[in-house]
Amino acid sequence: MLEGLKTRVKRFLDLEPEDIIRDVREDIEVKGYGGYGFQFYPEWGRGEKVKPGDVNSMLMANVGWVYDCVNVLAINTATVPMKVYKPTEFEDKLIKDHPFYKLIKHPNNYQSSYDFKYLFQGFLDLTGSTYIHPVLNAFNRPVELHILPSQFVSKIRRDNKIFYEYTGTGTMQIFEFNQIIHVKYPNPQSPLQGLSPLEASRMAINLLAYMGQYQLSLMANRARPDALLHTEQSVSPQEAERVRIEWKKKYGGIDKAGEMAVLGSGLTYQQLSLSPADLEYLKSREFTQGEIAAAYNVPPHKLGRMGDVNKSSAHELEHSFQKDSISPRLWLRDMYLTDELISLYDPSLIVKSDNVIPIDKEFMREQEDMDLKHGVITINDVRARRNMKPVPYGNIIYLPFNLQPMGSASIYTESSKPKKESEKIFILQDGGIVKELNWGEHEQTMPIQKQWQENHWRAYVKRTEVEEKNVISILGGFFDKQEKAVLRNLRKLGKEYKDTEVYLPSLQEENKKLAALMIPLLTYSVIQGGESLVEDFGLGIEFDGSSPFVQTFFRGREKLIKDINNTTFEKLKFQIQQGINDGETMKEIAGRVETVFTEAKGPRAMKIARTEVNTANNYGHLEAMRQANVENNIWVTAADERVRDTHYANEGDGCIPREQPFSGTGEVIPSEANCRCEILPCIE
Numbered sequence: 001m002l003e004g005l006k007t008r009v010k011r012f013l014d015l016e017p018e019d020i021i022r023d024v025r026e027d028i029e030v031k032g033y034g035g036y037g038f039q040f041y042p043e044w045g046r047g048e049k050v051k052p053g054d055v056n057s058m059l060m061a062n063v064g065w066v067y068d069c070v071n072v073l074a075i076n077t078a079t080v081p082m083k084v085y086k087p088t089e090f091e092d093k094l095i096k097d098h099p100f101y102k103l104i105k106h107p108n109n110y111q112s113s114y115d116f117k118y119l120f121q122g123f124l125d126l127t128g129s130t131y132i133h134p135v136l137n138a139f140n141r142p143v144e145l146h147i148l149p150s151q152f153v154s155k156i157r158r159d160n161k162i163f164y165e166y167t168g169t170g171t172m173q174i175f176e177f178n179q180i181i182h183v184k185y186p187n188p189q190s191p192l193q194g195l196s197p198l199e200a201s202r203m204a205i206n207l208l209a210y211m212g213q214y215q216l217s218l219m220a221n222r223a224r225p226d227a228l229l230h231t232e233q234s235v236s237p238q239e240a241e242r243v244r245i246e247w248k249k250k251y252g253g254i255d256k257a258g259e260m261a262v263l264g265s266g267l268t269y270q271q272l273s274l275s276p277a278d279l280e281y282l283k284s285r286e287f288t289q290g291e292i293a294a295a296y297n298v299p300p301h302k303l304g305r306m307g308d309v310n311k312s313s314a315h316e317l318e319h320s321f322q323k324d325s326i327s328p329r330l331w332l333r334d335m336y337l338t339d340e341l342i343s344l345y346d347p348s349l350i351v352k353s354d355n356v357i358p359i360d361k362e363f364m365r366e367q368e369d370m371d372l373k374h375g376v377i378t379i380n381d382v383r384a385r386r387n388m389k390p391v392p393y394g395n396i397i398y399l400p401f402n403l404q405p406m407g408s409a410s411i412y413t414e415s416s417k418p419k420k421e422s423e424k425i426f427i428l429q430d431g432g433i434v435k436e437l438n439w440g441e442h443e444q445t446m447p448i449q450k451q452w453q454e455n456h457w458r459a460y461v462k463r464t465e466v467e468e469k470n471v472i473s474i475l476g477g478f479f480d481k482q483e484k485a486v487l488r489n490l491r492k493l494g495k496e497y498k499d500t501e502v503y504l505p506s507l508q509e510e511n512k513k514l515a516a517l518m519i520p521l522l523t524y525s526v527i528q529g530g531e532s533l534v535e536d537f538g539l540g541i542e543f544d545g546s547s548p549f550v551q552t553f554f555r556g557r558e559k560l561i562k563d564i565n566n567t568t569f570e571k572l573k574f575q576i577q578q579g580i581n582d583g584e585t586m587k588e589i590a591g592r593v594e595t596v597f598t599e600a601k602g603p604r605a606m607k608i609a610r611t612e613v614n615t616a617n618n619y620g621h622l623e624a625m626r627q628a629n630v631e632n633n634i635w636v637t638a639a640d641e642r643v644r645d646t647h648y649a650n651e652g653d654g655c656i657p658r659e660q661p662f663s664g665t666g667e668v669i670p671s672e673a674n675c676r677c678e679i680l681p682c683i684e
Helices: 005-014 017-031 055-060 064-078 099-105 113-127 202-221 237-251 276-296 311-340 361-373 379-385 439-493 507-537 548-581 586-627 645-652
Strands: 082-087 092-095 129-136 142-148 153-158 161-166 173-176 181-184 227-230 268-271 350-353 424-428 434-438 632-636 678-681
Touching: 055 113, 064 113, 064 276, 064 311, 082 099, 082 311, 099 113, 099 142, 113 129, 113 142, 113 181, 113 311, 181 311, 311 350, 361 379, 439 507, 439 548, 439 586, 439 632, 439 678, 507 548, 507 586, 507 678, 548 586, 586 632, 586 678, 632 645
Parallel strands: none
Antiparallel strands: 082 092, 082 350, 129 142, 129 181, 153 161, 161 173, 227 268, 424 434, 632 678
16 A cells, blocks of 8 residues: 555655665666656556646646646636738738638537637647647538637547547547648647646646645644643643633634733643745745746736836836737637638638737837828828727828928929910929929829828918917906906996096006016917917927017017907997986996997907907017028918908918018918918929
């Protein structure tokens, strides 16, 4: 009869190296082992958890940490969709409607798509092999897919041909070589069989199993209490039992933790703890568990052992796990399904799983931004990646002004736009070749330029709308305070005064208050206009918002800012005087005041905001062109029915010198009330 496990393990651990070798040699001579060493020690070899080439032992080992690792890998691969693509010269084209999708969704009558993909990976990581039997119809197309359990499949060779022998149904079935898709991990020892990670870590798994058995043996054969009450006096069994029950009753339970014990009758208390040998076993178990996880390349945080993992390192570990563990397994799955399955439909198609490697969002954003700025991709390319609908202007490549190749732009000999169709223009092409064209021929290029201008104008309006809302808000608060002051004066003074100015605050003080509010907002608009133009056109300068030329803008706007209060005050004086003349009550006169300020805080504030913000931004455009030495500019309208004829005339001027007034309005920059136009550098 064999010795007990505890005795055998203890005897082995207590032996010196030469004793081990001697005992092994004796076993070799008596029992016929073909070699010796630690792994061939007879008592260990008989009870191996995982045996080389034994598929059943590998499946039986699917517990504990082995199960955790295999389960994590199977779940992560089973949840990744597989898609069919048609490779092309530039990229793989997705095939959205293909019979393969229906086949994978319902591979057979008893498995779901998830089951199929989970078992696909589970058998592969446990046994090194996955066997798939596709059921074909009369057209040699697969209609069902069955995963054959690896423990029931074996490869046999007959008459120099390879067959698969399957015994899972209770009777032996023989499949020809081309009837089974054998997915396997490469095995250096046998090209016909797969190599399981379990075999590679067999020693660690077996050692972990023995350690578990040893710990169970300790619990079963050397069970011990947590503490010992000791006395030198003679104690009968009945008395010992009584003391034990009383001690447990008085100090047992979590609600009595921390209470003080008083010992009598010569009793002493002795705490019992794990021995160093027991602690060493526990430490060895942790090391062995890590070795198993390493064989499967599964990081500890995936197995619930966070350790020192923080948010940053967890992202790196997840990236490494998906890149080095999951992605290669998906690639292997895709390769076998492409070669052995999808080729039955069309040899030119491929199966490809979705990319699971976490994207570095910050890097991708910077890369996308650089690609857009340098014309590598278009706006619609970006929108397609984000599953957004394309936009009409999204297929045009926008490049900064300083990226335009020298000599590739159109230039004119005299005027930017000939007055007659018969006039000739000259296009300076790359390499300095001059080509003569009629205006009618060149005019075909103008719609692209016009579309670009319109797109820039839309972006410009969207940006300045935010500034307009800020101005409207500030004006609303300013007019609200004025309204309260006027109504307060009306209640205080009554309607006895013929001079209606007594009801109004000081015009000079109100102008100072309004200037203090508006100048910072308009300064911001000037700087925003200049900086945005520098960026949009790649002018290659840093806009100087402290330039003396910027300050000249406000000297020209001081009168207009004062006119805001002048207009308000004139309306107030007229309405108050009219109410007094008509004999209205103070409530009715107050209603007239409220009407004036309702308009001021509504339509007037919107008109003022649009006018001042647009003027300030365009002055920023002009100043940016001056600082960058851009000599010519153009006028760009909204190109709709609201554009004034004089502004269309300005646009018709084409390229003109930067400081030259446009012919339609006589302005250098757009500054008329409610104007939405902008000036831009002249790029032909």
